[in-house]
Amino acid sequence: MFSAALQHIKLGDWLTLLLGSICVVLLTFKLWSDDLADKAIIRGGGKILSVVPLSRDQQIEVPGPLGISIIAIQNHKARIASDPSPRQYCVRQGWLQQAGEIALCLPNQVSVELVGSKKKYDSLNY
Amino acid sequence: MTASIIKLNTTAEDHHIARMAAVALGLTVLESAIPSPLPGVKPGLANIVTLIVLARYGWRTAAWVSLLRVLAGSLLFGNFLAPGFFLSLSGAVCSLVVLAFARHLPARWFGSVSHSIYAAFAHITGQMLVVYLWLIPHAGIAYLIPIFATAALVFGTVNGLIAARFMDNDSNPLSLRGNQ
Numbered sequence: 669m670f671s672a673a674l675q676h677i678k679l680g681d682w683l684t685l686l687l688g689s690i691c692v693v694l695l696t697f698k699l700w701s702d703d704l705a706d707k708a709i710i711r712g713g714g715k716i717l718s719v720v721p722l723s724r725d726q727q728i729e730v731p732g733p734l735g736i737s738i739i740a741i742q743n744h745k746a747r748i749a750s751d752p753s754p755r756q757y758c759v760r761q762g763w764l765q766q767a768g769e770i771a772l773c774l775p776n777q778v779s780v781e782l783v784g785s786k787k788k789y790d791s792l793n794y
Numbered sequence: 795m796t797a798s799i800i801k802l803n804t805t806a807e808d809h810h811i812a813r814m815a816a817v818a819l820g821l822t823v824l825e826s827a828i829p830s831p832l833p834g835v836k837p838g839l840a841n842i843v844t845l846i847v848l849a850r851y852g853w854r855t856a857a858w859v860s861l862l863r864v865l866a867g868s869l870l871f872g873n874f875l876a877p878g879f880f881l882s883l884s885g886a887v888c889s890l891v892v893l894a895f896a897r898h899l900p901a902r903w904f905g906s907v908s909h910s911i912y913a914a915f916a917h918i919t920g921q922m923l924v925v926y927l928w929l930i931p932h933a934g935i936a937y938l939i940p941i942f943a944t945a946a947l948v949f950g951t952v953n954g955l956i957a958a959r960f961m962d963n964d965s966n967p968l969s970l971r972g973n974q
Contacts, residue, residue, distance in 0.1 A: 676958035680903030684911050688947045691915070696940035 705767040705782030708746045710739060713777045722746060722782070732776035739780050746780055748773060811855060815862035818843040822867045832938070834881075834921065835945045838953060840867075841889070841913065845906050845957035853894050860886050877929055881921050888920030889913040906961070910954030914946035 677685070710717050712730050720728065720741065727749065728739045735752035745763040751773045758773040767784030818840040825839045840863055848856035864886045868879040896904075896912045922942065925935055 673955050673959065676905060676955055676962075677907050678903050678905050680899065681905055681907040681911075681954070684904070684908040685947075685951060688911050688915065688950070692940065692943045692947055695943050699936050699939055 705744075705746075705765065705769070705784050707783050708739075708741060708764075709781045709783060711779045711781070730778045732773070732778045734776045737773055737776050737778040739778075746782060747771065748778070748780060751776055751778065807855075811858045811862065814843055814847055814855075815859045815866065818859055818863040819866050819870065822863060823870065826871070832941060834942060837949045838914065838917070841910065841917075842953050842957045842960070844889075844893075845910055845913075845954065846960055848893055848897060848909065849906060849957070849961060853890075853897060856893065857890050860890060880924055880928070884920035884924045885917035886920075888916040888923075892916035905954070906957040907951060907954030910957065911947065911950035914950030914953070915943070918942045918946045 705722060707719055707721055709719050710728060710730060712732055717730060718728070720726070722741055722744045725742045726740075728741070730737045730739060732752075737751040737758075738749040740747055740749040745765045747763045748758045748761070748771050751759050753773045753775045758771040758779075761771045764771060764780070764782050767782055770779060770781045772779045821839040821843065825836055828836070830836050841860075843863075844856050844860045847859050861883075864879070864882045865874075868874040868876075868882065871878070873879050892912050892915075893909060896909050899908060922935070922939065
């Protein structure tokens, strides 16, 4: 039965199979090599205030010159939940998940950066 | 009020296409009973019919059978014009486009297995495009592509083998030749 099936695969079919397998392997390497972040680095006034794992859900209050920014960590994602800055860019950025993603609250000098197992480019220097 | 009778003039070829589309439809229904670990990963058994029709009767007939199967299947499952229908349709259309080229590969070296693999990859490409451009416009779906691609390769090969096996004995009771 098995050998009967094999005789239907012609030379070109083997070539197609090989090509398909190479495509699948390349796709897998390309798309699955991105590592998800596992830690968040929280900075205030340019200094690292704390490095927290993303595995535990929590809220962190970070004081800045304008007031308190609240960083929320939930389901392996992090975001700035509230911030006293006037334009709210960092809040609107929403949930961060990939290593290298950063939310900056400039007037309040608070930032949260996600890092994975290895250091890659970050979302600021594209 | 008189009853009006609409009579469609159908040819033998129409009947033939309808019969083969019905076989494809039967396989679609059969396959929907197979549980799938991930929505979208299915063997695509109906494509065996498309492959055989392509090899025996040409691309035009294969396109009819394939598209009729998508349309009638959606009516049967009740998802006509729903997202699932457009996923099937885009997959079928992409497969047919690729098959239009793949069938011109030299038959000495390339058989149903090649056709099936190319069509399976085209199918998943068409579906992912619809998913990305319309249903889930988020880059996160790229994560699923390796799974779909692996499924396409495996099921494409298996379907191609089944189609090739069917075609080498015409005495098979399930032979799709129009025996009329």
